[in-house]
Ligand SMILES: Cc1cc2nc3c(=O)[nH]c(=O)nc-3n(C[C@H](O)[C@H](O)[C@H](O)COP(=O)(O)OP(=O)(O)OC[C@H]3O[C@@H](n4cnc5c(N)ncnc54)[C@H](O)[C@@H]3O)c2cc1C
């Protein structure tokens with residue numbers, strides 16, 4: 402007997418006909434396919450929620466979600482009404498896809514981002530090296546946000562859009578060089594990977610005792626765990642390519658001069674600031690920093706979440722992922738978050754990638770309060786005093802920990818000229834200025850290719 406009965410409606414596409422005629426029967430599913438003209442299916446789905454799975458226009462989908470309908474969006478093709486269970490709503494890995502295809506055969510279109518991140522996914526999987534597949538991190542930054550500006554890119558795959566140029570691989574460099582990469586965040590890892598792939602001898606020095614830079618902090622927030630998958634992929638790739646990794650090895654100014662290298666790549670990233678400066682209100686820094694436990698996002702994510710206490714106030718000045726990752730980390734563990742930002746909306750940096758709504762939905766399932774156009778005026782021994790930028794009475798909140806997230810400082814001291822230097826030097830990633838993962842990887846790629 403079938404485990405599941407599903408009605409699916411979509412237009413009369415050749416690719417779904419074998420399902421409609423019964424020529425293809427998904428295991429364990431009693432599938433009833435109804436082919437309809439778009440306007441009729443959208444109307445029937447919107448008005449009567451008549452089908453379990455339906456093709457929908459973006460506008461109908463948005464209206465239904467706005468009404469609170471529990472729809473799950475399948476990337477680029479169908480919308481599922483309550484059958485996909487705990488599967489990720491937007492992006493799938495091959496193993497997850499196999500599971501969803503058993504439920505909803507049209508789910509193949511959800512593999513699209515995974516194929517953008519690594520077009521070799523089928524070949525690597527079929528040749529039994531799935532661990533070599535570069536993972537999609539479900540960030541939407543290059544593919545979905547790129548569609549809006551007419552140029553699709555990919556945060557983890559810098560050759561998207563230039564695929565033809567690299568159809569034969571990255572090529573081998575004419576001269577084998579000795580390359581030192583300082584810093585093993587995503588920028589340094591990508592530079593080391595590409596340089597080694599092209600035949601150079603690469604030493605990768607990392608000050609900490611682990612690889613990953615900020616990825617190692619981000620992965621601690623369960624909602625950002627895919628960044629950890631990317632880090633694991635880099636770790637495997639640089640090992641496969643024979644990169645010499647030196648952990649706990651902080652390169653000081655002048656160290657490289659004695660190493661007989663041909664090229665130095667400075668990928669030393671950035672570090673958080675905890676001086677209370679508000680990027681958007683520089684004349685009004687947070688007062689009372691010594692009155693309570695004040696930490697950076699890195700510190701908040703590094704230790705046990707319980708150490709932050711039950712009441713956490715987050716001051717977000719960047720409007721990017723960093724503060725969101727911390728908020729999700731705390732609410733997922735049952736803590737209460739008061740999210741304060743001087744921006745007029747929650748995490749504006751996530752808007753282009755359509756991630757604001759899912760992030761807010763996640764946070765609102767926990768214990769979460771949002772204060773936009775507001776700043777922390779003063780930190781007190783038991784909490785904070787908030788002040789709305791547009792005026793009004795100050796508001797007091799309890800806080801066991803205050804997390805300050807402001808634009809980082811770049812770490813680029815190695816980039817300063819050294820008289821003994823007889824090697825090429827390039828600065829990449831956050832070491833130039835604190836930005837994003839995709840930028841760090843793209844600059845790492847360019848540096849590796851330039852040698
Ligand atoms: C919680 C969190 C979530 C984030 N989420 C996202 C996201 O979803 N999308 C996005 O685009 N961006 C995100 N970011 C930002 C992104 O991670 C950074 O832009 C990116 O990591 C920058 O990469 P990088 O390699 O230039 O620098 P870093 O990641 O900072 O790495 C630099 C490395 O260099 C090492 N180092 C420093 N000095 C030396 C030295 N002298 N010698 C040797 N090693 C040294 C450091 O220890 C560090 O490991 C997030 C950041 C955080 C903290």
Ligand code: SF4
Pocket residue numbers: 492513514515517518536537538539540541542543544545554555556557558
């Ligand atoms: S941009 Fe992000 S979501 Fe899109 S394919 Fe690349 S990694 Fe995946």
